[in-house]
Amino acid sequence: MGEILQYTWGAIVSFVLAFFVGITYMGLSRIVTARVQNRIGPPWYQNFFDVFKLFSKDTSIHHGIMHHMGPAFMMVTAVMSLLIIPIFNGGSFFTNLNFHGDLIFLIYIMVFGPLGMALGAGQTGNPNSAIGVTRGLSQIVGFEIPWVMALVALMIQYKTTSIVDLMNIQAETGKWLMFTSPFAFIAAVLAMLGMFRYAPFDIVGAPQELASGPMSENGGKYLFVMMSSGAVFAFAKLTLYVDIFMGGANNLIILVVKTFILYMIPVLYGIVSPRYRTEQSVRFFWGWPTLFGLLAILQAAFL
Amino acid sequence: MINDKNSQKIVDIIRNYARKHSLWILAYGTGCGAIELPPTMTSRYDAERLGVRGAATPRQADLLLITGYLTTKSLKRVIRVYEQMQDPKYVIGFGSCTINGGMYWDSYNTIKALDRYLPVDVYINGCMPRPEAVLSGFAKLQELIQDGKANGAKEYKENLKWYRDNQKKVITNWKMPEYNW
Numbered sequence: 360m361g362e363i364l365q366y367t368w369g370a371i372v373s374f375v376l377a378f379f380v381g382i383t384y385m386g387l388s389r390i391v392t393a394r395v396q397n398r399i400g401p402p403w404y405q406n407f408f409d410v411f412k413l414f415s416k417d418t419s420i421h422h423g424i425m426h427h428m429g430p431a432f433m434m435v436t437a438v439m440s441l442l443i444i445p446i447f448n449g450g451s452f453f454t455n456l457n458f459h460g461d462l463i464f465l466i467y468i469m470v471f472g473p474l475g476m477a478l479g480a481g482q483t484g485n486p487n488s489a490i491g492v493t494r495g496l497s498q499i500v501g502f503e504i505p506w507v508m509a510l511v512a513l514m515i516q517y518k519t520t521s522i523v524d525l526m527n528i529q530a531e532t533g534k535w536l537m538f539t540s541p542f543a544f545i546a547a548v549l550a551m552l553g554m555f556r557y558a559p560f561d562i563v564g565a566p567q568e569l570a571s572g573p574m575s576e577n578g579g580k581y582l583f584v585m586m587s588s589g590a591v592f593a594f595a596k597l598t599l600y601v602d603i604f605m606g607g608a609n610n611l612i613i614l615v616v617k618t619f620i621l622y623m624i625p626v627l628y629g630i631v632s633p634r635y636r637t638e639q640s641v642r643f644f645w646g647w648p649t650l651f652g653l654l655a656i657l658q659a660a661f662l
Numbered sequence: 663m664i665n666d667k668n669s670q671k672i673v674d675i676i677r678n679y680a681r682k683h684s685l686w687i688l689a690y691g692t693g694c695g696a697i698e699l700p701p702t703m704t705s706r707y708d709a710e711r712l713g714v715r716g717a718a719t720p721r722q723a724d725l726l727l728i729t730g731y732l733t734t735k736s737l738k739r740v741i742r743v744y745e746q747m748q749d750p751k752y753v754i755g756f757g758s759c760t761i762n763g764g765m766y767w768d769s770y771n772t773i774k775a776l777d778r779y780l781p782v783d784v785y786i787n788g789c790m791p792r793p794e795a796v797l798s799g800f801a802k803l804q805e806l807i808q809d810g811k812a813n814g815a816k817e818y819k820e821n822l823k824w825y826r827d828n829q830k831k832v833i834t835n836w837k838m839p840e841y842n843w
């Protein structure tokens with residue numbers, strides 16, 4: 360009984376933490392973008408206003424059941440991956456539902472949300488949504504390859520499929536995996552550019568050509584769910600990167616610093632980039648990132 | 663407790679505060695005014711400071727900008743767009759063309775007074791209003807929202823018949839879905 364209560368509390372606390380940190384990061388990235396464009400930009404808490412306003416809007420859109428479920432799928436994915444990824448090193452409170460083989464589970468669960476969203480967007484019948492979905496799925500095919508290669512390299516090298524084991528290895532040897540398996544880290548970071556969908560890989564929701572793509576029929580509370588799940592999912596992914604490549608974090612400040620540095624990679628790369636076409640984006644991921652993924656596997660197998 | 667008047671008032675104040683600081687605009691680029699929006703949004707005037715931000719589709723937008731004269735042909739599209747937006751929603755009319763027809767006062771194919779067809783919350787006068795004027799219009803709308811006076815959408819629902827009659831008078835080939843809120 361006590362264990363279940365502890366798990367529940369851990370889940371709630373980590374969700375609230377992920378929500379606040381994720382939304383704050385979104386606001387900060389807007390400030391960074393504004394400064395680069397020589398503007399002042401909104402305050403850092405602007406996205407809290409946006410989220411709250413979206414939540415308090417009326418919603419009278421009905422396109423069918425799948426359309427209602429689409430954003431919920433995104434939320435489910437975000438929360439599930441958050442609960443599996445350990446937030447702190449050896450933190451008994453936050454050690455959530457991880458188990459052996461959770462890295463493999465994560466590979467599957469991370470595409471579950473976009474797929475559910477694709478079904479939902481398909482039911483709206485909006486042509487922009489359909490184009491956005493095809494673009495998004497092609498892009499997933501692009502960046503999943505280097506990403507899975509990086510993870511497989513880690514699995515081969517350390518003979519484990521558990522995130523906690525990888526963190527323990529780093530804690531024991533005192534070396535971060537980003538230095539002991541540099542190729543895997545490079546491939547994973549390049550794949551992250553696609554995962555976060557900042558420019559030049561924002562081909563899915565391109566506002567100017569697709570009118571925000573899959574979410575073009577979603578306003579009000581749907582958008583609220585999508586924005587908050589995006590924030591939680593971003594936090595979960597960044598924490599995963601910190602866990603498996605950068606030695607995890609012992610307290611909140613270290614975690615925030617590390618995740619923020621990682622988060623700035625796609626943001627800064629995006630600010631100075633225009634937008635790719637779909638085939639350019641897929642070609643990008645099947646070029647250098649995949650090569651680094653191959654090198655990582657070779658290094659893991661033969662060194 | 664939840665439903666009594668005072669707590670509802672507090673909720674409204676918080677909600678209006680968030681709404682006023684987060685206006686997502688949908689610029690329906692009619693007339694000459696669409697060209698005033700890029701300088702309003704970019705580095706010189708930077709409307710994002712006030713929480714104003716572009717929305718991609720009517721479903722996501724809070725604020726519809728009618729930026730100048732409206733031909734009867736585009737009025738039909740504007741009505742569709744306005745009715746697809748989600749409550750609470752606001753309309754700003756730009757320039758003298760939306761107020762009284764401006765220099766198109768005797769034109770056969772533009773409408774003269776926008777508020778006979780859509781409920782307008784704020785007018786910005788000028789031909790064309792400069793970005794400073796546009797910003798002051800946003801500020802005025804924010805004031806109205808905070809005071810709970812930006813009730814255009816409610817008015818539209820209450821007087822739907824009057825608006826519909828006016829709209830049908832100028833749009834002769836009326837083939838639109840009938841809504842029943």
Ligand code: SF4
Pocket residue numbers: 693694695729730731756757758759760764765788789790791
């Ligand atoms: S008010 Fe003047 S600038 Fe604006 S649409 Fe009319 S003619 Fe053009």
